[in-house]
Amino acid sequence: MKKIILTFPLLTSFALAEQPSLEELTNQRVLEGQEQMLEMVTKIQDLQDQREQDKERVKNSPMLDSTSRDFSSSSIPIQMQSQTQEPPTEQEILLRKQAVRSQNLNAIQGQFFAKNYKGTENTITIDYENNNTYKIRTRIAMTSTMIFPQKIKNFILGDNVGFEVLEVPNSQNTIAIRPKLIGVDTSLAVFTEDGKLYSFYIFSTDFKSWKNPHLVVFVKDKRTTIEKSKDPFFDEYFYVEEGINKLRVKKKEVYKRYKIKAKKQNTWLMPEEVFSDNNYTFFKYDKTRYPQIPSVYVVVDKQDSPIETRVIGDFVIAETVADKFTIRIGEAYVCIEREKAQKGK
Template structure:
């Protein structure tokens, strides 16, 4: 075999061994090992951030609070990944610089994300939008291993629970209004309505054409909701069964909401319906500690 034909192979092999050896132990300076009779010196990469020598064990954990008027500032570092944990699901986000930064879900979770900076000296912004509609704004920058500033490893992003709940309720109410508006132009088939709620067998004296079915739960325990809610302009009907409810051991108590307060109303049972002898735009259904808020949309 011609020696000229094998020389490139030997050179490549030695370079490959050298590259592998350099990743084996970067902490011990001038350490010598032997690989197939070739002495290779392991050199220190000098890529350790000295700021960690005296840092606190809590210095790399941060809590960011959602705010309409402030942003959260985050320091990243090259070759270090940062985990962001949101209290709610994130439906979308905007990353200002996708060349020097990456932001991606972890295990397809919409609560947990990996944020990483690639090249030091870059900065940008990140804006995340939660399912509630709340907006989370961040300023992010990348430091080098020479930086005196520490990066964050874990960032928990929290929202005020009451604000988060209110935002979700407002979003749900808007969805309900949009659906009602979308369906309001559809012609109601009265025969189908009567059949679906077993109306004629329980309250034949009221004209089906006068019924209003635009009731939706806004928040609370959906288990308290009846099969159907409607009013006829005088009374409100809550269908909790197909047979006589007098045999039901426990029914919820229904209150009309007046000026923000729950007011008791007269009610009676007819067939599978609990009938409240009034109408209202807002109702509260209660059973023990559980409750549900119901609104009527005109």
Template structure:
């Protein structure tokens, strides 16, 4: 075959390849093309973050430890979300910028939240308050797809177990103290007390003004605390629920504290009360391994 005859075919082939390559370039430049008559649009967003090409499988997981003197810094990325998991229930939170950021519960859980940033280049702070009273502080910022920094997908927020336990105990103690102050401010109906225990028929006459309701749990298991404690200068009354009073296996044992030692005392059930036939400034309530210390304030 004559070479002059072959050349035109070669030229046509090369032009076809060039046209195909140009079409692919157009596609990669974020432009769209229509396929046949179905108007199917193919588009390359060019929105892949290259930092993920060499990242490890754990690079997007973070553990933040609660601290009174430090904050937790978090990087977010546009079009991505982060999940924050707290060890305790979150009572409330404050988000500095609610336009560029969102912080929401997941499935109404007060342990798990979704944190999302909308526009890159924004930053703000987030402060969450746990039911224990502990404060969790965060600095958060939003990066773009071109950032060399990786965002966090899962963040576990932990508190020191001892610190968390102490905070919960302090909160309970404060609640008890507030309740005592609240009750002490109310006027006590002496006639109702006398009627409920009929104490004048069981021992020598006692003056109503001798009744003392100022008892407070100092430490220990608050579940052992009765509904009401008071003494009348002779005996001490412990009001537990009727179900507990009908089952001695559910009632705790109450000791008077004398010189730092638990001393057994005579007790009986009468008129809806567990009655210990003595008075003391300090008491110990015991039930199995659990215990609670109760003090009387004058």
């Protein structure tokens, strides 16, 4: 009986050409990280051995005086010398940090890479009402920033072991919550300068959670809105405000007739709106669009003179009223001129 032998020379080449799987690539990266860590540890050990050799060389140096030799060769044991361990050098600490960083911890939260992730899932707005307690989901290795409508006077955190509250410099209506443990909860009470109390239930998660943490929390107060509507000046004034910063503007004093001139390459610096009352001139700029706050100058005798300004929200406010202004950022500038009011208008 004849045997039929079939050969497939191309199968071997195709099999060899197969690409490694994702799991194999991940394992390869982990092995590379472990090799780097071992290399770092070896370097640290070499540094320690070198330091011990240097100490031994100094100890046996002929430059030591007889008193030192007597003490060093004494039969009385000096336990302090044998037990004392010198702290690691800066180079050793740096190498240890690099060894830790080279490890792949595989601790990235998958929710941030979901196909339907839009970027707004980690920001919430709370319309606060009396007698309500609101939940805030935090995550280890991240902070949750809370912005209140008024200046914070005080706060009470139920658990200082599992959480910490950080005060934000130059922002008196903002705090940040940082969890220190996973799977714990506590309460947070915030008191603002206008005498109001806000109550929250805080709990912590980790990267395994399938829900997004609350990284930015805007707290709005319906009570404040209602009180504003009852303000006796509500019909006569309006407010330019941001947080605790507020400037009241009398509606009857508002003047909006201003000419804005700029070269073609500087039109991006033109303000969205210009108006004034009897004390201030307001220039509106969207803070998210500009790299820095524009500088405002008053034109006196065809010369730019610096003027005091303040920033509230999207408004740069000059603390004066004038016929001509120049606004600058770097080499770019814009000229603004107040039109004369026509008679009967």
